Amino acid sequence: MHLVVCLKQILDPEIPSSDFKLDTQARGPAEGIASFVPSIFDENALEVALQVREAAGAGKITAISIGPDSAIDALRKALSMRADEAILIRQGEFPDLDTYGTARILASAIRKLEPADLILCGRESGDWYGGQVAAFLAAEFNYPYTALVAAVSRQEREWHFRRQSDDGWETIACSVPAVVSVTNDDHNLPRIPKVRDNMIAFRKTIPAWTAKDLGLEPQSTRGPNAELELEKLYIPQVSRQCRIIAGDNVDQKAEQLAQQLADLHAI
């Protein structure tokens, strides 16, 4: 059983709004305002893959990332969480990389590996929220696609996906191979790597593949989303004034708030 997890390295999304700044051209976040981390849902996706392998008692997990050289840290983290292999694809060679291109490049890389039984991506990246690469990968491979999956189990010759629906949960039975996008859930919190696994991960080699390795012409990966123009990127100003309920003690404050709620016709 081969599971492929696609990871993106992003600016730490947990930094407070007050520290968030844009670069001088306002095309993206300023450099140095926060560290880089694996995108949260991608880590949930890896956790799901690890649980599938544990339940099966065997299997191989490959983590793949397209990114700058620094993305090697995200892959190193995946290895310390106990992915078996990690592959970096150098983004620098692909100008104007859009979601179509990302999916095409990932698909070319995945085709070079042993056949995948399941390809997992986070539901969206935690920076620009593209939310498309998993679906585009399914289209590249002509595999079934399921979004918002929180848990995966193997039932004989099918995958069973527990996924978020609009008003609860659904279980989907799906043929193998398949592509899923993963959402967070209390059962797929990314595990904390063990110290020993960190050390093993640091000794592993992470190959960096180029366009040539993948047999791709860099310009051929340009898709229709590269035509989108970023007209403006700005930090919205919040102008709301909060009124703090005053009072000498808790009883008074509770009474005050109840009055306010009544004024708002809430009670």
Added chain:
Amino acid sequence: MRSVVAVLIADHNEFGRTEIEVLSAGVRLAEDLGGTLTAVLLGEPPASFAPNCFSYGANRVAVAEGPVLSAYQPIAFSAAIEQVIRTIGGDVLLFPSTTSGLELAPLSGHKLGASVVMDAVGVDGKVDGGGIRIHKPVFGGKAQSLLIARKVPIVVALRMRSIAPVARQENTPGEIIKVPVTVTSPAGTWRLVDRNVEQSEGLRLEDARIVVSGGRGLGGKENFACLEELSRVLGAALGASRAAVDLGWVPSTWQIGQTGKKIAPDLYLAVGISGASQHMVGIAGAKHIVAINKDDKAPIFQMAELGVIEDYREFIPKLIEAVKKRKTSATTL
């Protein structure tokens, strides 16, 4: 760029707020572009769907019909959407960010070779030189982006509860056309085997007028009990921040935020929630926000209209009492 299409899936659902929002965004965009709005219906929509679409501004309703549409299946439905659009035309396709919308927007966009933007909170057609503008928060709501698309087709998935509904018009005429879908089931199988509707205290978070919500500050699973009592007294639905979900205190269906539910209640009571930007994204549509937190530096106070700086453990029981007292006196009057 004249033809705007709202793609609506009837999959166990009645016509509701989700459909109204997509149509509302569509009718305004069609107005900006001097074009028309077509609602494309897939699945097995109840008879009330089409007249409702006309009431919310659709000029035309196209009902896709074919054997492959009897049960929802992402790849087959996206192929059906491609076929319908190639038959009747469509420059801008709008989808809701429902579970099926999150699958179908990128899948059908890919088939049509469209520019695709997910998680948009608005679209307009007031662009010099032609095109549409897509409003999309990024970086957990810390920044806002404006994207211009000039080449068709364009696929946009709209964030739930982000579009103000247009006024409903009664007795609006419109044309209903049937579009035969001949695509067959794709390779591979995909079927629904189990469906669980989960509700917090019987009231859907998205539909509740009042929502009471708890976060990491509650300190434990058992402490949600006092919020449950408050929500009963107020007739509110219960929600939570991602931190409370990640800690395993409440089910993830309670999660409100960037990646949880997006809600637009009249009143939102945030208890022990610090107000991380990814959480605030989920309540951007709330009319009144009240924050209860013992940390006066919590970012939630920058977004709230009313704040109480107290330990919720002491404050909530008192608040429940005060609300109850008012309710009884109101009834005796």
